[in-house]
Amino acid sequence: MTGLSHAGHQDRVHPLKGGRHVDHESVTLSAEGPVGDRAFCLLDPAVDRCLRTVEHPTLLATRALWDGTVLRAELPGRTVVGEPVATGDVREVDYWGRTATVELVHGPWAAAYSAHLGREVVLGRAAPGQVVFGASVTIVTDGSLARLAREVGAPVDGARLRATFQLDDAGARPFAEDEWVGRRLRLGAAEVEVTGLVGRCAVIDLDPASGVRDLPVLKALAALRAETGGVDLGLYAEVVAPALVRTGDPASVAPLG
Template identity: 50%
Template sequence: MHVARVGFAPVKGTRHPAYDRVTLAEHGPVGDRAFCLVDVAGRRVLKTVQNPSLVAIRSAWDGAVLSMVLPSGEVACSAPEPTGEELVCDYWGRPATLALLAGPHAALASSYLGADVRLAAAPPGQVVYGAPVTLVSLASLRSLADSLGRPELAREPARFRPTIVVDDLEPWAEESWVGRTVRLGDATVRVNALVPRCAVIDLDPVTGVPSAPVLKALADRPAPAADGTPELPFGVDAFVVAPGAVRPGDPVLVD
């Protein structure tokens, strides 16, 4: 087995690009969802499921400068500036303490979304649903695409926004990894659980426009035979137990 793709989005909910490497640190992929857009009045982190147009925004972060690019080509590119303000939001039933930032990004996103939002820095893991690393297999993706009669969907792993895509598996084999450790390049993770899915997977991973009934295809699939299986799972999530770099082509070893 080997790693086929690594990816993440620096700003939560924006497009999920591929990279030539990702560094898995103690709390997850470095740079992954380092920022988020928030509705300050509602103390709410913007999520893709309620704001699908976020997917069409491209974001990039080099550790100093954050860029955001709208589908129109409009750009905000600068170092985010701490304001000293903090905002505590409820995120899936737990508090997330975020640092509000100044800079051009909020104005650009507000004009695009048609609502006032602010950019905030998120500590690692704060705006992540479950465990911080997600893994899916190309074999499972191909099986799902075949069930829809849409083989081109197998070339869209970003639809599921995984940290790591693994090749050379039997379909759904990764579901047997729960509770096991997996070596990914220089890093090691412990698989935590199956990942429950929502309507976000029906969105085109570039435009954010609904393009395929992928969630329904998952609903039609026989559920994995396991206690505590979430509704409509696809892929697994994991915690980092040994930090390190992961690159496409790296070997994948399961204990």
């Protein structure tokens, strides 16, 4: 097994699709993915479409906290808290070209986010996996982030990549994790199967706390990945052995064969 660690790094989820990542000391991985991750999404009610961060970057200036009962949304100059109440209004909505099923909820969040965004939005609750692009778990490594930072000429906060886990790969060569596709990765007591590489978009150019476009990260990544013809960074994975994963738990990659 290849020794890895994610000691010193926060495990991350974001309860509201498109909002700022929330750091946690631990994440519970269920068979469907990280518990509480992307449990809610904002919708354009006129066209039943899930809002995209790349089109609404100021979503990154907001933070949602969800304990399974109470949803707390922190927006610039305003915080709204309550227990979401199901409306029974179930919508089939567009999520990046595929259909996702969400249920609208009552509460103060739609008005608060509408005021923040300057347009009408409604809040929907989604079942696990409904508003997840790719796979339920994503992983990045320090080695690849460090190489990207050198190309950019400035530090690249791992939060830009919006990954579930950031691993310390003990000085491995950049993008060595590309070779993990098809293999299993143990994270503490949990185990995931790596299913593919994560293709990146212009969201990684945005400051992860404000949504301000401040660094040409995507351009730098494209230069680094010119030989592959893609802009991949990080891994998609699905959970095969659910468990609680704590920051600092050891991580290891199963050998080939």
